Amino acid sequence: MSAMVCQSCGENPATFHLTEISDDAAPGMQTTELHYCEACAALAGLSQESAVPSMIANAVASVTSAADAAPTAEEEGLHCPHCGMTFQEFKRKGRLGCPRDYEVFSTPLESMLQKMHACGTPRHRGRVPRGPFEVRNIVGDRLLQLRRELHEAVAGERYEEAARVRDEIQRIEHEGIDIALEDGGRDSDPLAL
């Protein structure tokens, strides 16, 4: 059998072989075979240990290892209701699941951000997008929640419910904050006024 060539550069012999299993733990899991040379494997952020993009995982690992090795009970239990991400999962993947995670994981994230960004108080000082943050976040959070409901309704083949949620998403996207408040944030005083 002739030596396999790296499927990325097509030049060097492939010495790194990986069977990637789709993240969705669905029946009949989808697998992809990757054959890279060492350089391209490193370039693609792949390592022998896992298919987690190495740069980010390393960056996160470098600030989560030593001092924070053992997760606190509170960290263990942290879970984002919008995307389903747990703090443990974030530490493993090196990536967050949705914008809301910054609030949900704010306590353990704070010391990570301080180390990553070599700062005392991890508070933004740069440019900001137009419009008030409160409005943006209420609408954003409500849409995140609805998109999760939509995903679950489709996955559970509850198509009527899915259609209803889809309409609701469209309505909020067109009409904005009033509708989002009316629906999702009525009892929680989201503007904290």
Added chain:
Amino acid sequence: MVGKGDLGLGDMDRRGGEWLRGGGPRSEIVISSRVRLARNLAGFPFLACANEDQKSEIVDRVKLPLAQLPLASSPYYVDVDDAAETLGSFLVERHLISRELQHGRGARGVAFGSDEAVSVMVNEEDHIRIQSIKTSLGLEEAWRTAVEIDRALESELDFAASATFGYLTACPTNVGTGLRASVMLHLPAMVQMKQIEKLFNAAHRTGLTVRGFYGEGTMASGDLYQISNQVTLAVTEEEILAGLEAILPTILDYERKCRDELLTARRVISVEDRCHRALALLRAARVLSSDEAMANLSAVRLGIVTGIVTGLDVEQVNELFVLTQPAHIQKMRGETIDPPARDAVRAAFVRENLGR
């Protein structure tokens, strides 16, 4: 806008992007200056938690504003999920997309102007990655262009952001400004004089990162190094740019001193020999690997900027750094060819370009 596949990319395989043009400030050492902004749409999960429908929805959402961007040249859009392997590699080699986007899954793509000064990746690590790249030393100009693109997109899209954390990104290493500024430097004399660790030391002292020509994890092929900021939160964009600019005089000075040292009476004959041999090899070789091309192009570039080699200009060499990469050679031939055949095509192409 171009839709799928590699339709209409014209003669891109035979010319470099504007950022390889050279001729601007410090172009004897600085190849290019780049600014990248990471943005995500509010109301959508980040890509780690997005399903296929949501990824497609994000692409659909972003495509129209992308088509209306205030670009200086005609816009292209490539659906990377539908693109052939070679086209993906071709875009990586041109620095228009990252390896992560190329090897990603699901709906994703890139928009760029035909001068390649601006590119916007969709569904890479973040929903949107804006890149602005200028030739030579031009960080301020690259930044102004990136802001213009950012504002244009922001007028049509809601970006995820908070008062505390700024622009929210999939990885907390980018949160806040979402800004990564970098310069690509050609440092052959520091390499030759075994002084390159000074670059790493200077960078680490000031919280900057050093990478190779093709970013994270790449070897510094062709003596090309990228230096960029690491910190994105609790600093302003201006401070990030100023921090990178502040270290440059030191590094440029190291490289200049090393070049001066190489040109002293004691050493000059060996440098002249190296530069002329490199040029002779590139003009004569019938088989040329990518690595051999990069190493010899680097020596020729040093020869041109020091006046040892005449009759060639820096732009030709800058372009060849990119045009001799594997996917470019294949695109030039219009077919997938195996490495030995590719090395022959590369050699012929380089001979043609550097011929007397």
